[in-house]
Amino acid sequence: MSEKILGKCRRFLGSLAHMRKLQMQVIKADEKSVTVVLPVQDQLLSSELDTYMHGGVLTTLVDTATSLSTIPALKEYELCPTLDLRIDYMSAPVTSQPMYAHAECYRVTRNVLFTRATVYQENPSKPVAYAISTFMRPGAGNTDLAFKALVDGVEETV
Amino acid sequence: MDLLQQRVNQAHASGDYQPVIDLIPYAGVLGVQCERFGEEMIFRLPRNVDNIGNPTIPAIHGGVIASFMELTAAFQLTLQLEHPALAKIIDFSVDYMRAGLDRDTFAMCTVERQGRRVANCSIIAWQERKSQPIASARGHFLLDSFSSLT
Numbered sequence: 162m163s164e165k166i167l168g169k170c171r172r173f174l175g176s177l178a179h180m181r182k183l184q185m186q187v188i189k190a191d192e193k194s195v196t197v198v199l200p201v202q203d204q205l206l207s208s209e210l211d212t213y214m215h216g217g218v219l220t221t222l223v224d225t226a227t228s229l230s231t232i233p234a235l236k237e238y239e240l241c242p243t244l245d246l247r248i249d250y251m252s253a254p255v256t257s258q259p260m261y262a263h264a265e266c267y268r269v270t271r272n273v274l275f276t277r278a279t280v281y282q283e284n285p286s287k288p289v290a291y292a293i294s295t296f297m298r299p300g301a302g303n304t305d306l307a308f309k310a311l312v313d314g315v316e317e318t319v
Numbered sequence: 320m321d322l323l324q325q326r327v328n329q330a331h332a333s334g335d336y337q338p339v340i341d342l343i344p345y346a347g348v349l350g351v352q353c354e355r356f357g358e359e360m361i362f363r364l365p366r367n368v369d370n371i372g373n374p375t376i377p378a379i380h381g382g383v384i385a386s387f388m389e390l391t392a393a394f395q396l397t398l399q400l401e402h403p404a405l406a407k408i409i410d411f412s413v414d415y416m417r418a419g420l421d422r423d424t425f426a427m428c429t430v431e432r433q434g435r436r437v438a439n440c441s442i443i444a445w446q447e448r449k450s451q452p453i454a455s456a457r458g459h460f461l462l463d464s465f466s467s468l469t
Contacts, residue, residue, distance in 0.1 A: 177371065177372050178368055178369050178371045179370050179372055179380045179383055182348070204347075205344045205345055207343070217346075217349075217382075217385065217386025217387065217389040218348075220382050220385045220386040221382030221383060221385070221386050223382065224372075224381045240373065240375065242373075242381075242418065245413060245414045245415065246412070246413050247410065248412075250407075250410060250411075253407065304375075308374065308375045
């Protein structure tokens with residue numbers, strides 16, 4: 162089951178241009194939660210300033226992780242637009258270490274999905290940020306079929 | 320410390336804000352630009368296939384829009400502070416109102432209140448019309464800890 166979820170998450174992530182550009186990867190996915198990593202990379206390093214001026218890239222990581230956490234929460238893939246996203250910053254991330262986001266979808270209703278995420282670096286018990294995000298469900302039949310097929314994959318029907 | 324001060328002063332003098340924006344690598348990855356119109360600064364996120372997050376519409380990645388708005392607030396503050404510094408973000412909250420289509424996006428930040436320690440910012444982002452924003456956001460920034468500047 163986890164394999165299947167991991168596959169779905171990876172295919173979803175792999176289909177997004179911006180994620181490829183940032184080399185973001187799903188490292189863990191199961192029925193409950195998803196963990197995504199943003200590797201250390203030259204394009205995000207500055208020789209002039211250090212640490213938190215990663216600036217908005219943490220936001221992109223969180224949005225991606227929470228959005229991925231909707232995948233295990235739903236039986237069939239639905240492309241859910243984000244309604245809102247809030248991030249609280251606990252401490253400044255450093256550019257010398259990868260950044261991880263652990264996200265879970267903790268409540269599913271007919272129309273809305275509620276998710277939360279924790280962002281950390283070396284030590285998962287010392288988060289650099291907490292986030293919550295809600296998503297709207299598009300309703301049956303409103304997800305592009307080709308994209309749904311791409312995310313769901315064909316492995317189980319072969 | 321005064322690399323930032325220098326760049327901000329130069330930018331205000333020349334009207335070319337790119338050297339300030341280039342200080343933040345992710346702003347460069349996204350392709351953020353800035354233009355000044357009198358007292359107002361408008362930030363632009365040019366159309367870029369690398370920023371797509373929903374290939375079916377296609378639409379810009381929600382995280383990219385939020386990051387762009389966060390950067391808009393950070394730059395606006397940096398540029399309007401008496402002693403320019405990169406303010407530290409405390410929290411950030413964004414509401415998405417419309418899909419960000421695959422075209423240029425604009426954003427503006429209003430500093431609602433600038434206290435001694437905290438600045439309250441509100442940001443809107445739009446594409447075709449400012450009266451039809453694609454997202455609005457609020458964020459708080461800490462002004463009294465500039466220690467991470469080298």
